[in-house]
Amino acid sequence: MHMTLRILCLAIALSLTGGRAWASSLGVELTAASSNPRSPRMGDNLSFHTVIRNDGPTPIDGLIAWISLVRIDKGNEQPVDLEDWSAHKAVTAARLAPGEAVRTDWPMRLIQAGTYRVIVSAVSRDSANLTASPFADFTVRRKPVVESRRVLPVAIGIPLLLGGLMFWRWRS
């Protein structure tokens, strides 16, 4: 009876450990670079650093890790297309040995104002679950980039100049 109970407990423990190991064999850390501005504005550059480690006893094949960005402003919650934000959107590794880690930086240019959450996700060829990093939140302040003091004189002046030239030619 005691033996059966022990075996049962061991089996349960092993299955739980194996699940946690399986679920937690990939560890993903995400930290903001220390050089990031404290109060970033549109047009600023941010960088995030990721360490993806194989915490398990067996090698991990076909690792893919990617960065995702979502906007979390109330009423404006939406995923963000990183097309203009970053050229570096994913990292891969053919094989990650036990204890081995992949380190990568995720540079990002802040295109639009708002509050954002960045996450790095990772899967491997044989995994059944997604491993996600902790969130990193940041807020981008607005910055009007087109100055009307410059645009108006040009937008009005140049057509007027060309129109004046036409008029002068017509008159002469």
Place this chain on the structure above:
Amino acid sequence: MLIEIHNLKVSLGGVTILHDVDLSLGQGEIYGLLGPNGAGKTTTIATAVGLLKPDRGLVRTLGRDPLSEPNAIYARLGMLPERNGFYDWMTASDYLSFFAALYNLRPSQSEIRERLARFGLAPRPGQRIGTFSRGMRQRLGLARALIADPALLILDEPTNGLDPRGRREMHDILIDLGTNHGVGILLCTHLLDDVERLCKRIGVIVEGSTVAEGTIADLVRGHDRLVRFRLHLGGDISTSHVPAAITVVARTGEWCTVDLAPEIDPDTAWRELLFMGWPITEVRREGGGIEELYLGLTEGKAA
């Protein structure tokens, strides 16, 4: 010879436009090229200047093959096409200076103004071609065609849009060019008065073939057409003093109608009557001449 064309055949898009054209133009000669619309006059000119390739026949312009030596020809050729466009934003001076540059000439502004004045053009300073009348454009086109003092001038309807004085002035210029400067002129026109006044030799093209070529007098004589004069007489005449080649057809008051036999030269016939004592005060030609010749050759062939 400035232009020599023999047995010319030209096709465009599979359609034969010219079947058999002959044309020859010598130095100092004004040659009239006549024919109904669509006969092939413009195609003949285009082939003579190398813009079209002949299927058959000899084409020599200024002694050269226009297909293989076009630029050598163009250096001594001036042409005023029928549909001659202009750069309306330019002044007449700019226009002539531009074309002079293409002939490697650098006339001064005063030389340009002189040239313009020779053609009766004295535009306001800065006046653009877009404001010119039709007649002014024709004069400017002729001035442009003559910018490099060419040996050969090809004109397609040059007196279009000119008033009678303008036409007469154009005639005087062309006669002067031919007679005093040895310029050969190929004149393509429908105005038979112009042909009669300017041309010694003509060629008539009908449906892509030359049907007549030669001097006007020879062609008129050769087509066996009677020439008729109406003579106003200031006195009586004796019909016994009428030459054999002249027939008195009718006498009505002071007017006498006579027919000339084909072999007699119409231009000298009435002078001969004067020398014989006929009191002729006015001569009117009726029938015969180039108009009848042209109408006879092109009868039923008008486009």
Place this chain on the structure above:
Amino acid sequence: MSAIGSIARKEGGDLLLSPRGLAWLLTMAIVLSVFGLLLVGNTELSLLDNAQVVYDMGGIVTALGALLAVVVGTDAVAGERERGTLVSLLLTPASRNSILLGKLGGQAIAWGVMYAIALPYFWAVGSTGQNLADGAVSVALFGTPVVLGFGFLAMGLGARLESARSSLLCGLIALLLSASPLLLGPSLRQSAIGRAFDAVNPFSGALNAYDAVIIDSQSILAQLPHFAVTLVWLALTLWFAARGFSRVSS
């Protein structure tokens, strides 16, 4: 001045001194002004990232330049033929090649004028100046072969087709086809056909270069593959124009 220079100068005068040419330039300037005023007047647009604005302006200037080139190129051959001015040019001692080179020079002048008009607009929307200079240089470097190529294409079409209208229509369709990936959107550009077309499309080549330099801050020198696409386009259209012009008659 040589025949080439005289003809190029004449073509330039056609653009800058004729009512027709000035009207074309005025229309181009109005389009640029409308874009600029939209940026100022529209809240969303006025918050666009600076690099994005410079990139958009570069794309618009290139598109307008190509449009002007098609119009000028059509006019240079087919238009002159219809107005009766071409035959007078052909019957001068200036060789066909000289006349063609002069007209090609006229295309370059038209684009130069267009670019000069666009520079103040770049400055106006460039604001903080980030990537502004690179953007302006990119448009000059990568946009020039694209724009001139469309001008040469239009000249070749004008030499071959019966009417200026047909030539203009064909040129505009070619321009629209080249610009179509931009209208279709990124998802369609990711298809196999879209990617293949993107790889050979000169317009895409220029825009991808602008994207890399202006938005991704890559170096201009690294855009050689995109530049190669635009140069091949330029060479092909130059050949097309030269072949057509050598056979043009009145």
